[in-house]
Amino acid sequence: MSELGALAKGTVARMNFPNIQNVRSLNVAQEKSGSIVASDVSKSFGEFEALGPVSVEIGEGEFVSILGPSGCGKSTLMLMIAGLLKPTRGSIAVNGRILTKPMTDVGIVFQDHLLLEFRTAFENVLLQQEIRGLDRAATEKRARELFKKLGLFGVETRYPRQLSGGMQQRVSIARSLVHDPSVLLMDEPFGALDAISRTQIRHDLEMLWIETRKSVLFITHSIEEAIGLSDRVLVMSNSPGRVVKEIRIDLPRPRPAYLGQYPEFSAYADEIYKTFEELGVYHFK
């Protein structure tokens, strides 16, 4: 318990990470593998320290969740990994190369779907093709397949305002995958959805992931979602956030809607709740 407390205060920087230097040299040889190594990145906005030094490693084809309380800097970390925000300190390497501009071999899904209101669902997805100059026919074919797999039937010509929140987010996921990136970054993608939609969309995402095995960084506050989807869960502390715990999730895939049927699930969930309590995220009497 005291060790965790020390971690939260930042006296111990890293815990569960393999030797980062080794990981980086290993990945230099591989091109387009989609591995990400964030080394000791931190972000401050003026005086305010948003994120702590944090080291995160996502292996090729690995599904990693970051679980943490609001305002701990999870989204900031994701934006830095995407190359959309410059770290104050530390560096991020993708496929062994230090990131200096926005990553483009990537799909991003945000909590606000960020669809263009003036394009139909299908046109929103095909924006990837138009901007990246991809082959039109091949992208359209992929987009149709993704729509089918994501349960988007008969909505191609609808505009975003004509879709429900769940549908909008599914279109946003299709847009993030249509160009077949090696990395998928998701920032609380289901945060604005109701519990019933969340369970379905979580399953659909898992099935897509099993098929394509992209490297995924998934940011969430939902313990169930993190355990239900991830290979590894990184638990973050309160602001300025640090990674205080890494939990490897050993559950068979695809995972069921009700995770409670696994005794391991309770153990993982319990561990996370205890960690949050020790960090002072929760105050239970």
Place this chain on the structure above:
Amino acid sequence: MSNVFAETTRPPRPHLAKGIEQIVPPALILIAFVVAWEFSSVWFGIPKYLFPAPSDFIGKFVTDRSVIAYHFAATGYVAVVGFAAATLIAIPLGLAIASYSSLRRSLFPLIVFFEIIPKTITAPLLIVWFGFGFAPRIGLVVIMTFFPILVNSIAGFSSLNPRLHLITKSMGANSWQTFRFIRFPSAMPYIFSGMKIGMVYAVTACITAEFIGANEGLEVMILTASSYMDISLMFAGVIATAMLAMLLTGMLLGLEKAMMPWRRDQ
């Protein structure tokens, strides 16, 4: 914003029934208005040489059609050319002002100053500068339509959700692509509102300029008719002006619908 009911299939509604519902009530009101006007001279005993009934001047559109068409075309030409010129200057300037905050800060007082001046004041000046041709009238149209389009363009180009740049940057979009795919379509509804206001001003500006000095145009025709006490032709001129304004606005609305299909039935 989002319509949660949109996923359920709507019961098919025949377009014809919907069309009738939209057209019939305003048509009835229009007919009632014309009939009331027709009989008002009888009911209230207003002499026809002061206030003619529709039946008195509607014939003018046949007997004097070439005169009306000539002046209609002249006014329409000035309105369209002036409006197009104002649009072509105002939209890029609006984009520049919205894009550079230093430009916005330095130009804003000047814009407010020019916007607050009643534009018609400049008409005599324009005649001094450009003489009595089409030029001073086109100039007045430009001056009057320019500001609503500029102000709305600035608002439109400033309205973009900055988070959308996260998406375009991760796609590797260059600035032209960002403009073409994101910024311009986002600003379009604002630009069109400015253009619709501008179009109304454009016709007003034409008529005002013709009032001050011109050789052709609907207001010239009306003034000439008044000197002959041809009150029917004067009324025909008023109706023709209204028709011109409606035609130009209608064309703009059609263009708006064609360019922004996502805003139909909203």
